[in-house]
Each structure stands twice: as structure tokens, then as C-alpha cells.
Amino acid sequence: MSRRELQDWIVRIADVARSYGLDFFETRFEVVSYETMNELAAYSGFPGRYPHWRFGMEYERLEKSYAYGLHRIYEMVVNNDPSYAYLMEDNRLVDNKMVIAHVYAHVDFFKNNQWFAPTNRKAMDEMANHGARIRRYIEEFGLETVEGFIDRCLSLENLLDYYAPYVVRRRVETRPTEVEPAEQRRAIEGMRFKTKKYLEPYVNPEDQVAEEGRQAEARIVEEKKYPVAERDVLGFLASHAPIPRWQKNILSMIREEAIYFAPQRMTKIMNEGWATYWHSRMMTEKLLDDTEVLDFADHHSRTVAKHPGQLNPYALGLALLRDVKERWDQGRFGKEYDDCNNLAERESWDRHLGLGMQKLFEIRRIYNDVMFLDEFLTPEFVERQKLFTWKEDDRGTARIDTRQFNEVKQSLLNQLTNLGDPVITLEDDNHANRKELYLVHRFDGTPLRRDWAVECLKNLALIWTRPVHLETLVDGKKRVFSSDGDTISEATA
């Protein structure tokens, strides 16, 4: 396969993709060796990212699994305008054709899906800038110092408001003016009605006054708290932590990168499903040569292979998109269909609406994984796709738990909500009036991984430079973990 030949295919496949209505950024393909592919993969596709040991670790892992034949990266594409995609030079032409088709669909998704709308389309430059700045900090402050700080930030990387780019949150930047202790006292004293001395016990009964005083005090404390529960803890730290400017900059960079990558995690199933749907259609309808059919079938079937106990986003996304297309083509939706109780009629339901394709394009424009599954997962689909939930028994063996539609759906949505991360909010930045942070984990049934949570809390305290607290549930009871960056203590709330 010469580069020339590949170049021709890139142009031709772009035309085919356009003829199907795909609309993508200009896409630059780079043909690279497998070493470079692994290197780029370690950097998530961005050459010139900031130096960090975890990229080296990832590279070793990729290199090893490639060497042992466990893993081969076929495709990598970067959400950018122009988009960049990498092809491996020693892949067969048929593999690369499939990858190119797949890539164009991804780029179409990047460009048109609303969840990607706020992403930085000059990420390539942005990441390189981050790299340059962090390299400069390393020169100035030393590798270990900078790296240690990056490690700390990364461990808090998911304390983010993933939906912030899409909505305007009510954010009261001005705090209510601090109430002076003297004023507080007056407010509490003010609870007494003026009266004659001998009526005092009747008009202002002692216990009543004391109770109202307590309430007033509680109100004052309440008002002093951070007005809105803040989910963007990283952003809060970047603007308010008492740390040097270079540390604030690193914090912001890491936050920006996490925000940039979030939509890809948010739409993994749809995005892979979409790309797989299109490579499959383009290959089988337009691009395959007779001699390539078997190789393509082999490669495609490995892409959508299912493994027990795991979900393959390529397979699930593809199957659900195809299901939706069929349902909208045949009109299996809406009140009439839903109300139909005649099984035979439902089976053979076909209104010849032909709305499937339109629906798919609508989905790719508006939805993310959570919405997609929430809306389009049907009991029939779950049954046909043999989805189930599993649980580990006491001995740690994973066993199939149930195939009940509601539970499967609930479990899937749980995994995807907030990208599978715990929801942790900053409730108070002046806890106990001591400039301590108070965070609350919104418990939804699954406890935090404790050893890690404790480490992260220490990191948070080190960045904030004052003690921090995290409230969560352990074995159904409310617990507060506190750290001053060095030690950890645990108390009942």
C-alpha cells in the first residue's frame, strides 16, 4: 500500500461520506509507525503535551501489549479543526479504508453533536501551549516540584461541573457581608419584646427567647456559607486557593484539559456506535473490493465483539442506532404503537414512514449517552441484545444478577451519570469560620473508594493550605473525613 494510493482513498472516502450527508471538519491523516502510534496514543493523540510520567507509563503499557499481540491501535482521531487522525503504516489497505471511514464519522460527530459545541477546536495548539508552559515551570521550579503539584491536581481532576459549559449556573460571587459578633448578639437580643419588667416572664419566656436565639444564630451561620453548592471545585481552587500563580495556572490547564475530554467520555457509546454504523455502511455499500470482504468482516466483527461482563461501546452503540433506525423507518413509536397490546400486530408493525435516517441525524446532533439510553432503550432491545446486570458474590465471583429491563437500564444509567464519577460538591469555603473547605459527597448508593478518597482529600488540603472536610456515607452512616494535608481523621457528623 503506497502512500499515494492511501491518499487517493482518503479523498475518495471523504466524497462517499459526504454523499451520505456526513459533515465534517477538514481532516488531516498522518501515516505513522506503530511506535509513533503508541506514543501518540499515550498522549491521547496530542504531540507535545506536557511532560508527565503517567504518559510514559501508558506508553510502556501500550508498547508491551502491542509486543505481546494483545492490542493494536487502529484508529485515533483528535477533536480539532482541522481534525487529525493517525493511520498505522503497516496496516492492510482494507483496515485503513475502514479506519478512514470510521474517522470521518467521528469527525462528523465532533462537529455536529451539541455536547462538543463548547470544546476548544484549537486543542492541538492549546495542548502544545500547556506543554510549553509546564516545561518552562519545570525549568524554573524543578521537575519534582512541578510534577508533584501536577500529580496533586490530577487526583482532583474529576471534581468538575461537567455540565457547566452548557448552562449558566446561578453564581453569586458576592457573599453576604460578614456579620459582626456584636451585631449577632444584638440580633439575638432583639428577639425580646419590650415590656414592663413584671410582664417579662410572660411576654419573653426564657426558653422561647433562647430557642429563637439559637435559630437566629443558625441562620447567620447558614448565610455565611458559600451561597451555591459548587461542583467545579477545580475552578474554585484555581481562582481562590492561596497558591502561587504558576500553580494556579497549572490547575487551570488541567481543568481545561479535563473539560475538553469530557464530551468524549459523555458520548462514548453514541460516538463509537455512530462511527461503526457509518464505516459498516460505507464499506459494504461503496468501498469494499471483492477480495477484501472476508478481511473486513473479520475486522468488523472483532470491533463489535462482546465479552461477558463488559460492555463494548462499539457494539452497544451500533445495535441501538440500528434499532432506532428500524423503529423510525417502520413507525414503531408514539402513542399508537405504545398502546397496541396485540402482540402479533406489534410484531408485524410497519407504517413505512422511512424516518429512520432523519432520526439518527437528530440523535447525533442532540443526544449524549445518558439521554440516548434513557430514551431509546426498550425491553425488546435489552432482551435481543442479551443485556444483564451482574454482581459479585461473597467470594468475588461475578454472577449474572438479573435481566429485568428496569434494572439493566438503571444500572447502565448509573454507570454513565456524571461520567461514572461520584458527585462531590463544595458546600462551604469557610467552614466553622476557619477558612476550611467542607465538601459533601452526594451519596447515590455506591460508597466512595476509601483509600483513594483519603489520598485525594490530603491533596486537596495541600492545595487549599487549610484543613478540608468531606462528608459521605459509610455503611449507611454519615461520616466526615478531615485532613490537614498530612493526617486524616474520621468523625461522625
Added chain:
Amino acid sequence: MFDEDVIQSIGKDQARFRRIVRGLIKQDLRKYMSKGEMIGKKGDQIISIPVPQIDLPRFTLGSGKEGVGQGDGDPGDALGQGKEGEGGAGQAGETPGQHAVEVEVTIEELASILGEALELPRIQPKGRDTLEGMKVKFTGIHRVGPQSLRHFRRTFKQALKRTIASGMYNAADPIIIPVREDFRYRSWKVEPLPRANAVAIYMMDVSGSMGDEQKELVRMTSFWLDAWLKAHYKGIAVRYITHDAEAREVDENTFYHSRESGGTMISSAYKLCAEMLKKDYPEGDWNVYAFHFSDGDNWSSDDTAEALEIVKSKILPRSNQFAYGQVESPYGSGQFLKEIQGSLASDERVAWAEIKGRDTVLDAIRAFLGKGR
């Protein structure tokens, strides 16, 4: 377009990662050393070591105990071992299960980690001409140097840069004339090439009282001794002697696996060792390391006296070090160690250690190698 840059930076990140791993191995060296599996490899071979806890912590849900899957089976059925799919498949619903990272290190590297962890002094080889060779290595670029070492390409590049920067460059007439500041020269470094002759002689008591566990301890200890010595002497010769009431030279495999019964005469091994030294390593510039492992039981006090005499008069004068490791066994009296301590303790070429179990291998090594001889 950017291949070169990428390669450079991944190299650095990888090196950094390896340094961190190295630190972790060092922290837990005792644990790794008390594991037998890594032993049995030789030379520059690569060992895989599982290093836990290198992942960055983050706030995650601590489950991994439930999820959604796809496939056949009835409720209650156990799932087969899932395999990582291709092309990044299996991300969305996969179990986050904990994995230790397997890292690969060479034995040579392991030896240097050992040296750092135990703060072992580097061995000072003896012998008249330990610095036998000098090696010239071209290592960098200098601004001054002889014309014969002028680096044409770098010089040209420098001149080109200057010409362009100063606006004198004319694409139609691209003549580049280097001036004095443009010249670049290859520079070199002279590296000493130490060439010291060395031999390590391992002796082991294989009499009935030395069981499998005792031999395993010897094997573990000598593995690390070997690794350390090899890091200092290229092409070190290694000889093995086993003995019960009689000594014989054996190959490595036999050394660790043979099992004899019967009595113990330590002098027989020392005698053979002394002969070996006299015959094969006659010159004074050999760095000789003799290690003897036994459970401390000897046949008679006469033999003990004889053995000690041989060490004193024939082995020590030729050796950098004579080390005795006493492996604890249910049968051994441990008497021999006391004798050595009694009569040879004043000689600083003598080292000894009691190896009571896997955990003390590290201490034995420190005792043996801590003198830097």
C-alpha cells in the same frame, strides 16, 4: 511532521516513570527479595516486577462489584474471565478492578537499586592496573576545537541561522559564509575502562542437615551477591563447590539442587577452594570473592581448626573477601559461626551473617557487601 518531537518527549516521560518505579522497588526491596520467583534468571535478563499503587488516586466509586454485561447465561451464572477488546473496546461498562502494573527491569538495574537501598559502597577493585584502558567517546559539541574535528553540519546550520537572522540571506544566491562564532567542533570525553579480573567462589554444605528451604535461602542470597558483583566486574568468573565430608567442583545447577547425605567436613571445601585459587588464579591482580554457606555443623573440632587455618593462610591472603553465611536449620548447631567470630573476627576481609529466613537475606547481603571490598 512531528515524529521526532514526540519520540523525544515520550522518552523523557518513560525515563521519569522508570525512575519512579525504581523508587517504589527500592522502598519494598525486602518484600521483593523475599520472593523466590524472580531468581533463576541470569545476566542481563529482564524481570517483571508487579508494582502496586502507581496509579494516581482520584475520587471514584468504590464498587467494581456490579455492572452491566452482555451475553448468554441465566441469573446466577458466573461470568467468564472477560478479555480486553480491541480498539479500546470495553471502556464503558468495564470493571475498574485494581491492577498492579508489571514493570520490567534488568538484573543489572536491580543490582544498582539494591546498592542504593542498602547504601552499599562501590567495590574498589584491587590489582596493579585496574584502569587498563581508556576509551574516547565523542559526546558533544564545543565552540572551540581543532579543525580536524570540525562538525560541518552544525557549523553550517549555525551560519545559516545567523545569516537568516541578520537578513543577509538571499535565496537566489544562497551563499553561507561561516564566521568564527559559527564553528562547532566535536568534543570528546575520555572514559576509564576498568578491566579487573574477578572470580567468585561459592561453597555450600550439602550434607543431610541442609534441607530444601536452607538451599533456597542460599540461592536467594547468592543470586543477589552475583548480581552485585556482576555489576562491578564485567565477565566475572563464577565457580561452585559443594561439600559434605568431601568437596567437589560442580556446575551451577548441581550446586543448588544436589542433595547428599552424610557428614560434614568444612575443611575439604576450603582445601579445594585454596587449590583452585593457586592453580587457576595465580596472579595477584585477581579480585577473589569466596562465599561459604553452611548450617554451622562440622564433623569435629579438629576439622574446624584445620578449616580456619586454611582460610587464614591460603584463602584470605589472595581474597578481597571471605564471607560465611550460616543458614539456620533445625539440625545445625551453629557452632562454626562462633569459631569464625572467635578466630577471624579481627580480619576485615572476613564477613559473616546469620540467615534465619527469607526476611534476613537482605541483612546478610548488607553484611557481605557492606565493606565495599
